[in-house]
Amino acid sequence: MNVGRITEKLNILADAAKYDVSCASSGSNRKNKDKGLGNASNGICHSYTEDGRCVSLLKILLTNHCIFDCAYCVSRKNNDIKRAAFTVQEVVDLTINFYRRNYIEGLFLSSGIFKNADYTMERLVHVAKKLRTEHNFNGYIHLKSIPGVSAELMQEAGLYADRLSVNLEMPTEAGLKLLAPDKNRQDMIDPMHFLSREIIRNTEEKKLFKNAPMFAPAGQSTQVIVGATPESDQQVLQSANYFYRNFNLKRVYYSGYVPVLADRRLPALNTAVPLVRENRLYQADWLMRFYGFHVNEIVNNQNPLLDLDIDPKLSWAIRNMQAFPVDINKADLQLILRVPGIGLLSAQKIVAARKFAGLGWEQLKKIGVAINRARYFITCKSNEFERRDLTGQNIKQFIMAQSQSKYIKNTQTQLNLF
Amino acid sequence: MNTLVYDGSFEGLLTAVFEIYERKLYPVKLLKGEWRSCALFEEVIPIVTDEARAGRVLKGLRKKLSAAGVQRLYISHMAEIAGEDCNVLGFIRHVFDSDQNIEEDYGNRYVMRLSEILKMVRREKHRMEAFVRFQKLNDGTFYAAIEPDFNVLPLLIKHFKSRYTDQKWMIYDIKRNYGLYYDLHDTQFIEMNFDELSKPVNVIAAYSEDEGVYQDLWKNYFNSINIASRKNTRLHVRHIPRRYWRHLTEKI
Ligand code: SF4
Numbered sequence: 155m156n157v158g159r160i161t162e163k164l165n166i167l168a169d170a171a172k173y174d175v176s177c178a179s180s181g182s183n184r185k186n187k188d189k190g191l192g193n194a195s196n197g198i199c200h201s202y203t204e205d206g207r208c209v210s211l212l213k214i215l216l217t218n219h220c221i222f223d224c225a226y227c228v229s230r231k232n233n234d235i236k237r238a239a240f241t242v243q244e245v246v247d248l249t250i251n252f253y254r255r256n257y258i259e260g261l262f263l264s265s266g267i268f269k270n271a272d273y274t275m276e277r278l279v280h281v282a283k284k285l286r287t288e289h290n291f292n293g294y295i296h297l298k299s300i301p302g303v304s305a306e307l308m309q310e311a312g313l314y315a316d317r318l319s320v321n322l323e324m325p326t327e328a329g330l331k332l333l334a335p336d337k338n339r340q341d342m343i344d345p346m347h348f349l350s351r352e353i354i355r356n357t358e359e360k361k362l363f364k365n366a367p368m369f370a371p372a373g374q375s376t377q378v379i380v381g382a383t384p385e386s387d388q389q390v391l392q393s394a395n396y397f398y399r400n401f402n403l404k405r406v407y408y409s410g411y412v413p414v415l416a417d418r419r420l421p422a423l424n425t426a427v428p429l430v431r432e433n434r435l436y437q438a439d440w441l442m443r444f445y446g447f448h449v450n451e452i453v454n455n456q457n458p459l460l461d462l463d464i465d466p467k468l469s470w471a472i473r474n475m476q477a478f479p480v481d482i483n484k485a486d487l488q489l490i491l492r493v494p495g496i497g498l499l500s501a502q503k504i505v506a507a508r509k510f511a512g513l514g515w516e517q518l519k520k521i522g523v524a525i526n527r528a529r530y531f532i533t534c535k536s537n538e539f540e541r542r543d544l545t546g547q548n549i550k551q552f553i554m555a556q557s558q559s560k561y562i563k564n565t566q567t568q569l570n571l572f
Numbered sequence: 573m574n575t576l577v578y579d580g581s582f583e584g585l586l587t588a589v590f591e592i593y594e595r596k597l598y599p600v601k602l603l604k605g606e607w608r609s610c611a612l613f614e615e616v617i618p619i620v621t622d623e624a625r626a627g628r629v630l631k632g633l634r635k636k637l638s639a640a641g642v643q644r645l646y647i648s649h650m651a652e653i654a655g656e657d658c659n660v661l662g663f664i665r666h667v668f669d670s671d672q673n674i675e676e677d678y679g680n681r682y683v684m685r686l687s688e689i690l691k692m693v694r695r696e697k698h699r700m701e702a703f704v705r706f707q708k709l710n711d712g713t714f715y716a717a718i719e720p721d722f723n724v725l726p727l728l729i730k731h732f733k734s735r736y737t738d739q740k741w742m743i744y745d746i747k748r749n750y751g752l753y754y755d756l757h758d759t760q761f762i763e764m765n766f767d768e769l770s771k772p773v774n775v776i777a778a779y780s781e782d783e784g785v786y787q788d789l790w791k792n793y794f795n796s797i798n799i800a801s802r803k804n805t806r807l808h809v810r811h812i813p814r815r816y817w818r819h820l821t822e823k824i
Binding site for chain 1 (some may be wrong): 655681698701703704705706713735736739782788793798799800803808812820822
């Protein structure tokens with residue numbers, strides 16, 4: 155092995171892949187078979203980058219050579235950068251050796267396009283096939299599909315990969331036309347359709363025949379870049395909602411655009427990465443998937459943008475004061491989930507614990523409710539509750555004043571603000 | 573106040589519970605350790621672990637808790653978190669003093685505390701599953717040292733055994749001085765004497781030839797995927813507290 159050369163390739167091809175934000179390695183249920191290597195079930199973050207992102211997979215490109223010229227991408231044809239390409243065997247060796255040392259859950263392989271879509275995809279599939287068949291590797295494999303790839307190759311990819319993804323890149327077709335003129339939205343939608351049909355068919359088949367081969371057991375996901383084009387949060391979330399509903403997607407990833415290239419069509423190079431917006435989009439996504447919110451409750455024609463100061467759940471609550479206060483000891487789980495300051499786990503604990511005895515503030519605090527936010531929206535077993543007739547705006551000000559410093563610092567952290 | 577001293581085992585704890593009910597000893601303070609040394613300066617009641625008595629208490633617990641509930645109680649005690657014995661005891665008393673299954677009675681302080689302990693233990697277990705870094709030795713064994721906050725090594729068996737079935741491996745808790753070894757067939761607990769092994773020559777000779785190469789490649793990878801313009805040290809350290817760094821290849 156030429157260590158120097160491999161190191162250089164790894165640096166180039168990991169660097170080029172890092173803007174793809176998806177890191178999930180969960181949702182599969184691949185068992186270790188015949189005393190082989192590895193399994194894939196609940197994804198683990200084995201490390202965290204200095205910017206705080208989860209490192210779960212060896213995420214690399216097979217090559218950063220590309221015949222396309224997408225404006226937002228560092229690997230675009232007309233960008234003057236160092237190019238490199240791994241051989242199939244090199245990727246296999248890296249994956250196996252990292253996996254054996256417990257550095258990773260598996261491989262996330264993507265690629266620039268050399269020659270054409272099928273030629274490139276064939277190589278990605280080859281890596282996965284080799285890992286599965288020659289090394290009896292049962293760890294997680296995520297392959298990114300190249301736009302415009304043939305159905306036969308997608309079919310084969312699904313036999314070896316846990317997850318497949320087709321990146322939509324831009325939230326709307328107009329955005330895509332502007333920044334990725336070589337790409338055609340239909341070339342992304344067709345494979346997504348194909349996958350969604352195959353995955354459903356395979357699930358049915360598995361119900362009948364336990365031994366039916368697995369097909370992408372961790373489903374499909376996609377990624378959209380936000381902040382490179384002027385779409386509103388309403389457009390972004392409605393498009394996400396459309397794909398969740400119609401394509402059986404497991405996840406939509408929102409990638410705040412990191413300005414890496416100078417281009418008239420793009421935000422200037424020194425524009426800040428829209429981190430807070432990205433964070434709010436993920437929170438809104440969670441509300442849709444786990445908290446029973448409809449997309450139109452979160453963003454609509456009156457409120458096309460997510461509030462950057464406060465999280466979308468609090469934002470919904472202060473617009474809908476007529477829904478409160480909620481009686482913690484009586485209300486349905488669905489309603490309790492809508493209270494700012496109460497997360498999924500706390501809500502479940504509340505519903506379980508109140509069967510024994512009515513809950514007061516002390517108990518709610520112990521259960522993990524953020525009282526400083528929830529207190530404006532609930533009553534419990536206590537004579538103390540918010541009696542003033544506060545408007546939503548008042549509440550927003552109180553909460554922000556109280557947690558000012560926390561909000562400002564926390565805007566950079568992820569996800570757990572409910 | 574009665575002070576009970578027991579040997580620290582789960583059976584010992586259950587024997588203590590038996591004595592408490594049998595002899596109506598309440599309130600009590602429960603201590604781990606040799607009763608002889610304590611006896612010098614304090615009035616204590618030594619608990620001699622008794623399998624039959626412990627068995628009767630366990631049977632009682634099984635009647636009033638679900639199987640998972642008993643398992644959770646066992647894990648909370650096994651984690652050996654300093655100063656928590658009184659809460660575990662409080663939980664057991666609450667179990668026996670109530671008519672119904674109280675596992676989800678989160679309004680009760682002992683039930684809540686046990687669920688907090690469990691959360692801490694699970695997090696530590698999860699961290700170990702993530703942060704173990706194997707190094708390949710000459711004989712093909714993959715070796716990792718850990719220093720978990722709580723005693724979680726026994727909880728790691730299932731995960732590592734179902735994942736790494738085709739390589740020999742060892743995970744060693746250097747804080748508690750015992751390890752887990754998998755020999756391609758089964759796992760067993762072992763204790764090692766490191767004196768001979770830790771001589772510098774032996775350590776270098778022990779690693780396989782390509783070990784250094786893959787460690788360097790991993791470090792390179794880790795640095796390449798960083799996005800400098802999004803640097804956030806606070807978040808980084810919250811995810812990987814500094815005390816874990818010394819065993820993380822990418823942070824050394
Ligand atoms: S096709 Fe992919 S790799 Fe090529 S320029 Fe577009 S986004 Fe970049």
